[in-house]
Amino acid sequence: MKIGVIGAGSVGVGVCNYLLTLGSVSELVLLDKDLQRAEGEVFDFRHTAALTFSKNTHLVPTDDYLSLIGADIVVITAGAQIKQGQTRIDLAEINSRIGVQIAKEVERVAPNATLIVVSNPCDVVAHFIATNTNYPRSRVISSGCVIDTARLMSIVANRVNLDPKNVFGYVLGEHGSHCFTPKSLISIAGQPADYYCDTHHIERICADELLDSVKQAGYEIFRRKQNTTHGISASVFRIIQAIMIDERSVLPVATLLRGEYGLKDVVLSLPTVVGKNGAEAILQHPFSEEETATLQMIAQQVNTVVEQVADITGLAMNKV
Ligand SMILES: NC(=O)c1ccc[n+]([C@@H]2O[C@H](COP(=O)([O-])OP(=O)(O)OC[C@H]3O[C@@H](n4cnc5c(N)ncnc54)[C@H](O)[C@@H]3O)[C@@H](O)[C@H]2O)c1
DSSP states (O other), X not given: OEEEEEOOSHHHHHHXXXXXXXXXXXXXEEEOSSHHHHHHHHHHHHTTTTSTTOOOOEEEEESOGGGGTXXXXXXXXXXXXXXXXXXXXXXXXXXXXXXXXXXXXXXXXXXXXXXXXXXXXXXXXXXXXXXXXXXXXXXXXXXXTHHHHHHHHHHHHHHHTSOGGGEEOOOEESSSSSEEOOGGGOEETTEEHHHHXXXXXXXOOOHHHHHHHHHHHHHHHHHHXXXXXXXXXXXXXXXXXXXXXXXXXXXXXXXXXXXXXXXXXXXXXXXXXXXXXXXXXXXXOOOOHHHHHHHHHHHHHHHHHHHXXXXXXXXOOSOO
């Protein structure tokens, strides 16, 4: 399997680290407009290959899209971080332009690849990539709420003093501020959350408070180190692995919807079967009326941003 990572910054390098340590990749291409940066990271990574647990992955640093010929998966982490005084629309505009420009270059050399979009706001950037390239919707995947869901599992696990892997739940909607968590889907060790808490004499989990803590978690990291890297890198690796070995894992990634839950042409995270063909199916969950209304409201909020960015950039907002 050949994988490309665009952007040799903190997240791109974190993803490479997971791929080299836990993955089985024959060729890994790290592309950055700053060639020296990509080279520095790759030369450093090459020194891990001599160690017994490493695989001898062919590593390519580059600033040339031709190096991505035939890539199976391309992760897009290139782009700007939000700066003080910038609005969400400013960042959406900058990174949507960069994302589309990159995706068009990638399309020329790897038209059958699956793209994983991480650059923020990842759902908006993924929207414009899906609508401005010929990649099918199933092959343009925003990392979406996989990281938010991992945060939820970790927060609940901490409350009940168990392994986060024994907590189940989803954060859905838009990665970041406009997301929601259906309480009916939260379980602990296979038991409904309320039942688990009652029988273990733990205060019940309030879904709204939980969601606030999930949203706050990213800000708290950002406030301290001005980026987030480890959780997102692990989340991207989780998605790559599902594709790489055709796991058909259900993950809360985001793709351009085509009528699911009554929503069309908006990129939102929903429980999605991820396998060798990318986002293979979106599962229909029995959301309550309130949850469905929340999802629709989130869709409207994301659409407003997409419309504004389309106005400013001239990028197409509908898929032909
Ligand atoms: N979706 C998420 O949950 C999530 C989490 C963390 C970060 N992010 C986003 O991921 C992106 C990267 O974050 P980071 O911390 O790695 O940033 P970073 O600044 O460390 O790295 C960005 C890299 O992209 C490169 N780059 C910029 N424009 C490029 C272009 N046109 N072509 C090639 N390379 C280009 C830069 O040279 C730099 O090396 C940001 O947009 C950030 O907001 C998303």
